[in-house]
Amino acid sequence: MRYEDTELPVVLDVGQIISFHYFEYVKDFQGVGESHDFWEFVYVDYGEIWIQADEERILLCSQEGYLHRPGQYHNIYAAGVFASVFIFSFRSRSHSLRHLECRRHPVSRWGKDALAVLLRTGKEFLEEPYDDFGQEKLRWKPDVPETAGQLLKNRIENFLLLLLQESREDAQDTADRHYQEPRGRETVEKVTGILSENLYGSIALEQVAGQSALSQSYIEKIFKKHLGTTVMDYYHRLKIARARELISEEELTFTEIGDKLGYGSIHNFSRVFKKYTGMTPSGYQKTVQSKGLL
Known part of the structure; x- marks a missing residue:
């Protein structure tokens, strides 16, 4: 038999992780606006929050996320209720992320499962605290396995690929769901x-x-x-x-x-x-x- 290779094209690649946070916001919280040269994903675990995305204010509800593109001015405000929010930021040169940027994303059950795995992996390998606004550099816990970095990278890519797949399926169904x-x-x-x-x-x-x-x-x-x-x-x-x-x-x-x-x-x-x-x-x-x- 003559076996042939099957190419596995790389659609999305994450180069570095910049931040990894799980915040709990009281009802009168107001963040500090900023912009930076990397991607940032915001996911609301509980409650509701307002986010600033350039000139637009967007209400994110429980189990919704938003991907800020590099260079976008953004901020977070409490929506008058207690809220828990998972935020991670990363560097990537993948053009496929343009299909996800600057949009509110309802996160499916599969996406939530992937986020839960990502959160557990980050907490397993990265030093606390996870709610430090001023943290400028992530630090590995002592004696993490050599696989830690790639596992974390794969967890982020897995979630983003699921989000991309669901986003494209939604785009294909747009005509049918017009009304x-x-x-x-x-x-x-x-x-x-x-x-x-x-x-x-x-x-x-x-x-x-x-x-x-x-x-x-x-x-x-x-x-x-x-x-x-x-x-x-x-x-x-x-x-x-x-x-x-x-x-x-x-x-x-x-x-x-x-x-x-x-x-x-x-x-x-x-x-x-x-x-x-x-x-x-x-x-x-x-x-x-x-x-x-x-």
């Missing part, structure tokens, strides 16, 4: 508005459908498509984001916060809080105090 897409975005905005108005208390999917005059199945389909999650999962994420803000303010007890957000008992509140944050309310409070977020 449907605006309605989909409007549905997301309408439903998230209803959920936000009902943070204090509770609301079921059936009630959301009634208030929005849309079917439950259609709402769930649109949420899966645009946000990669269910309506009730998003609702609980909003509640827990608000709970984190209230805990950081240290004005209410955990029982009062759970009751205020409609969880009924401290046990139920603690269970849901741990599900979405990986820690108990008291454990989170200690983390906030140690980071000096207030």
Whole structure:
């Protein structure tokens, strides 16, 4: 048999990583605007933030990202709610990134999985802190394996390639979605508005459908498509984001916060809080105090 090579073209290549951050912003946070000669990706894990991109202000919601191009003036502002944000910046000469630059990107479940792996890899190999605004150089932890750099590089490239693939698939479907897409975005905005108005208390999917005059199945389909999650999962994420803000303010007890957000008992509140944050309310409070977020 005569075997032939199959070329593996390089579509996207990351040369160097510049910064790696996970920030938690209180509701009145305002950043310092800057521009630089490398790429920067901003992803909202919880809550909402405003970003400045040159002359434009853009609201980024939970599970949405934005890629700032080199040389673009940018900044971050709180949107009046507590928010957690993952930011990494890098150098690349790949022209394919032009298809992703200066756009709001809803991140799919596959993209979120890739980001989670990237975040874990960075925390495994890079020195803390991850929330230092003034950090100018990343430092490797002692005794990291020789594979660390390439693994981190591959994790970043993997996420960006997924984003690029999904972006191009969306572009191919633009004609078919000419009338449907605006309605989909409007549905997301309408439903998230209803959920936000009902943070204090509770609301079921059936009630959301009634208030929005849309079917439950259609709402769930649109949420899966645009946000990669269910309506009730998003609702609980909003509640827990608000709970984190209230805990950081240290004005209410955990029982009062759970009751205020409609969880009924401290046990139920603690269970849901741990599900979405990986820690108990008291454990989170200690983390906030140690980071000096207030």
